[in-house]
Amino acid sequence: MSLPDRNNPYSFSPYLEWRKNVDYYEEDLFFQKLLRLYTGKEAEQLDREARTFSKKVSFRWRDFSERISVPENRPYLMHYDGHKNRIDRIVRPYEIAVMEKEVFGEAWFADNTSDWTRFMKLYILSQNSEAGVCCPLICTWGMAALLEKYANTQETKAILDHLKNGVDGVYPIGAQFVSEIQGGSDVPANLLEAVEENGVWRLYGTKFFCSAAHADYSVITAKPKGSETVALFVIPMWLPGNKEKEVRNGYTIDRIKRKLGTVELPTAEITYNGTVAYPVGPLNRGVANVVGIVLTYSRLAIAIASAGAMTRGLREIRKYGEFRTAFGLKLQDFPMLIAQFLKNESYVRRTIAGNFKVYKDFISLPSGLSVGLESGALFISDKSDEPLEMRKKRLDVRQLVLLEKITVAKDSNDMSRLGISALGGHGVMEDFSSLPRMLRDGLVNELWEGPRNVLLTQLFVDFQRARKWYPPEEFVKNILKGADATLIREYTEELEEIMEIPHFFEMNEKTIKACSQWDDYCDRLFHAYQDIALAEADSAS
Numbered sequence: 001m002s003l004p005d006r007n008n009p010y011s012f013s014p015y016l017e018w019r020k021n022v023d024y025y026e027e028d029l030f031f032q033k034l035l036r037l038y039t040g041k042e043a044e045q046l047d048r049e050a051r052t053f054s055k056k057v058s059f060r061w062r063d064f065s066e067r068i069s070v071p072e073n074r075p076y077l078m079h080y081d082g083h084k085n086r087i088d089r090i091v092r093p094y095e096i097a098v099m100e101k102e103v104f105g106e107a108w109f110a111d112n113t114s115d116w117t118r119f120m121k122l123y124i125l126s127q128n129s130e131a132g133v134c135c136p137l138i139c140t141w142g143m144a145a146l147l148e149k150y151a152n153t154q155e156t157k158a159i160l161d162h163l164k165n166g167v168d169g170v171y172p173i174g175a176q177f178v179s180e181i182q183g184g185s186d187v188p189a190n191l192l193e194a195v196e197e198n199g200v201w202r203l204y205g206t207k208f209f210c211s212a213a214h215a216d217y218s219v220i221t222a223k224p225k226g227s228e229t230v231a232l233f234v235i236p237m238w239l240p241g242n243k244e245k246e247v248r249n250g251y252t253i254d255r256i257k258r259k260l261g262t263v264e265l266p267t268a269e270i271t272y273n274g275t276v277a278y279p280v281g282p283l284n285r286g287v288a289n290v291v292g293i294v295l296t297y298s299r300l301a302i303a304i305a306s307a308g309a310m311t312r313g314l315r316e317i318r319k320y321g322e323f324r325t326a327f328g329l330k331l332q333d334f335p336m337l338i339a340q341f342l343k344n345e346s347y348v349r350r351t352i353a354g355n356f357k358v359y360k361d362f363i364s365l366p367s368g369l370s371v372g373l374e375s376g377a378l379f380i381s382d383k384s385d386e387p388l389e390m391r392k393k394r395l396d397v398r399q400l401v402l403l404e405k406i407t408v409a410k411d412s413n414d415m416s417r418l419g420i421s422a423l424g425g426h427g428v429m430e431d432f433s434s435l436p437r438m439l440r441d442g443l444v445n446e447l448w449e450g451p452r453n454v455l456l457t458q459l460f461v462d463f464q465r466a467r468k469w470y471p472p473e474e475f476v477k478n479i480l481k482g483a484d485a486t487l488i489r490e491y492t493e494e495l496e497e498i499m500e501i502p503h504f505f506e507m508n509e510k511t512i513k514a515c516s517q518w519d520d521y522c523d524r525l526f527h528a529y530q531d532i533a534l535a536e537a538d539s540a541s
């Protein structure tokens, strides 16, 4: 009960004081434990690096991220300078330029930066949400992996060297431009034209979703003139010496999109009119390479970044539960709230554990996923002369990356929503917590690098194609190793039942029902995988 008080003394200060002082990594005992568990001899070094890195992310970059996220600070386009020169300058707040330089200055792609360092740093960094830096970082990762495999000309080798080593401590930013107005999922339908003119490839046409449009380089898909097959190129956004003069490499930025999420990041529509481009890999393997290398890294990275966002959300609502009262009780004294906190916690822990397990398998695979391109579909080649066991392992990892991407991207949004609900009306206030931003950015994660429906279909196609040499029963047994026999049998039987449908392209009641069941099955299957990873983590000392 309370009497009126015209000087209402209520204050959020104790909660805010705690929040201001949280060091993301120091507080995260579960992540620390898994880092030790999974990284062997590297663990001590990683722990040291994480402690230094976390101090930057948790305080300086957190404050920058908050400042740049307000509507007044969104990037905008200045088409012309004061002397009628077309410049298409992307104007962004000063804080983001400083933060971007510092974040990229961590030399993410240098030879002596390990796979686990990238994993650990991205997880910590993404606790500030996308913030205009995570997307370009992820794109640069895919570009570096692509060039590591294919750079074989003076230009592409120089770009790779630049990505890895920077110049005077400044590292370049990468992007990836694939989607066109007629479709993002259907990459083979790309229309951007590549023409070889006097020994130089040039691009003509348009791209409709170009995030990190302020980048220094971009991976880009285009069809060579007269060909129906998509090829892959890298473009410098400015030719050498032109960045300072603001003379772009033969393209105009037509517009910056207005978006729901990742608003700090400029996503542009671009017209190419003679852009100089460098081919990467065989011209007839553009789709295989963009999906098999570039998008695979992005999909893994989206899961890592989503886990970071989920962790921060959980930490902040649990503390709010200790601080906030209603009807004379702390929120954490309501069983209803505790049930939600526990659900949220179980999702965060299973996500982190599953991420470590998938990533370890991925980085242990010799020469990556090694996809082939047959009949327009991407697939682990069954004509490969690799031992059968290795082919199976590749398929396990490939399917796990797809399952992880769709499941984690969706779960993180469900958990943001739960977190928002725990904060009550304050939950939707953009200036009260980072949860609304996490949710908006999370919605983008569900779409880019393969929207859910596309990946669900791809998973199904892959299982059907592999079943001759990799029966569903064996796949389920392999990925759920350690689960009880009944669970494995149930998942196997259900997979076999759904696979009675040969494909998902015939419009009838049976197929529609199977699609709906598949959507649900894939989440459950990956959750079962995550729960095994979690049990392994919990049972380790």
Ligand SMILES: Cc1cc2nc3c(=O)[nH]c(=O)nc-3n(C[C@H](O)[C@H](O)[C@H](O)COP(=O)(O)OP(=O)(O)OC[C@H]3O[C@@H](n4cnc5c(N)ncnc54)[C@H](O)[C@@H]3O)c2cc1C
Pocket: 176, 177, 178, 179, 182, 183, 184, 185, 186, 209, 210, 211, 212, 259, 261, 262, 267, 444, 447, 448, 449, 450, 451, 452, 453, 454, 457
């Ligand atoms: C904020 C943001 C930033 C982006 N940045 C970039 C970028 O930098 N570079 C870039 O290249 N792209 C970018 N994209 C584009 C993104 O990758 C595409 O939106 C995505 O690939 C889907 O393409 P689409 O939007 O044309 O949808 P469509 O391909 O038209 O798909 C529409 C629906 O149909 C479903 N669908 C399509 N094909 C199939 C199928 N075979 N089976 C079942 N279902 C199917 C899809 O899942 C979806 O539900 C960005 C998107 C967003 C939202």
